[in-house]
Amino acid sequence: MKFFDFLPYLIVCAGVTYLVRMLPMVLMRGKIKNRFILSFLHYIPYSVLTVMTVPAIFYSTSSPISAAAGFGAALVLAFMDKGLLKVAAISCGAALLAELIMNYVI
Amino acid sequence: MTELNSFKKGIADGIPICLGYLAVSFAFGISAVSGGFSVFEALLMSMANVTSAGQLAAVPIIASYGTFAELAVTQLVINLRYSLMSVSLSQKLGKSVSLADRFLISFVNTDEVFAVASAQRGTVGRKYLFGLILTPYVGWSVGTLAGAAAGNVLPAILISALGLAIYGMFVAIVVPDARRERAVALCAVFSAVLSCIFRYTPALSRIPSGFVIIICAVFASALFAAFCPIKTEESEEHDA
Structure with missing residues (x-):
């Protein structure tokens, strides 16, 4: 595609992404005192990362079996x-290792 | 609370992220070029966005000359989880972080940078964060360039295995804390179950993954915040 066709897409894509990240960090400058919100923010990293990992990790390699082997090791x-x-x-x-075994041994 | 503010420590903590990114962005580079992007355009996408899922979703929309609205809404949905992370990270920032720093740090507030910064005890300072975002950013850009320019040199089986790198890191962040804190373990298990329900229930599986992440994470975290609130300085004064 022509570069000058691509450029406005790039600006829209990166602009939306940046605003989503930047606004909360720039606007939330005080320390939160509310215990519920503090607790909520304490759990957020673990819940977000787990939701992104399970079940997606099983589809991250070419076979759920090799992915499960990697997941188990992790x-x-x-x-x-x-x-x-x-x-x-x-x-x-x-x-x-699991993929090599599956491809060449079994 | 102590503020972690060493540039060197930030760089060092960024290295595992950087290695994971090399693999993932390499895959992005390959798919962007096969989707019709030039090598330079693929590199610009990575340097301007610094998202994995968001960029992958953008490639077919841009390559097919989709509408700007479609592109904007897709990015909003997939990337809205970063708002949660930015709010959470805003509470971890030390006194050394200025307003101007926030404009820069938020630009590279990726899942992994957020995860590693969150895992530190105490607050994190500007020098530490600059180090922590620099190595992953370089990895993300270099990996994209390499994948776009010479994607087919690596054997498929190696690229496939490297797909696990990022998830392996997530596991390494969640599991040790889950071992130390029972509520974190339960919250993680509950989040995983919720996520599977959304994935495997036919009616729910059509919901875009960006929304699923937000719905599951907000629900699980709110539930545990309500029933297993953390100890704060104030709650110790008043509740004791």
């Missing part, structure tokens, strides 16, 4: 308090 390592990088890397490794 759960065990995270439970043992290994850092982000280790958990992410070994979880990819487990999925790769």
Whole structure:
């Protein structure tokens, strides 16, 4: 597509995305005191991340089986308090291993 | 409470995000070019948006010359969850973060940056956050460029396995805290069940995933805030 056709799309897309992120952070400058809202915000990261992970993680590789292998590895390592990088890397490794076994062994 | 404000620590904490992003943005680069974007356009998309799901959804709309309204509404729905994250993160920001800093930090307030910043004890300062957004931003841009320019050099099986990187990170953030705090564990399990209900119930599965994230997260968090409120300085004074 021509660059000058693309440009207005880029501006709309990035503009909406930025406003959604920027407005709450710029407008919410005081410290919230309300206990319910503080509690709500305490749980938000965990609920958002979990909703994004389950069940989507099972569709993140070419087969739910290799994804489950990676997910299982991630759960065990995270439970043992290994850092982000280790958990992410070994979880990819487990999925790769599972795919290799599925493709070449079974 | 102490403020975490080391640029070096931010850069270091950003490295796992950066590696995950290299994989995901690489995949985005490939799909953008196969959807009709030039390499330069794919790179601009990543540098201006810094979203994964949002960008992926935008490619077919832009490539087919869709309407601006369609594009804007899609982005709003998919990315509205960032509003929740920005509100949440606004409460974690230390005194060193100025108003001008907020305009910059919010630009790269991605799921992963938010998750890592939230996981810190105490507040986070401007230098730490600048470090934390720099490495992922570079990874996101470089990965897109590489995927768009030379997407087909990696074997498919490797790209497939790398798809797990981001989710592995999410697991690494939620599980340790769930182990330490029972209510967090229950909230995570409840959120997962809700999310599966939305995904596998035929009538509900048509709801766009951006909305599903918001509905499930708001419901689960509100429920646990009501029944398992956290201890605050004030509640300790008044409730004790």
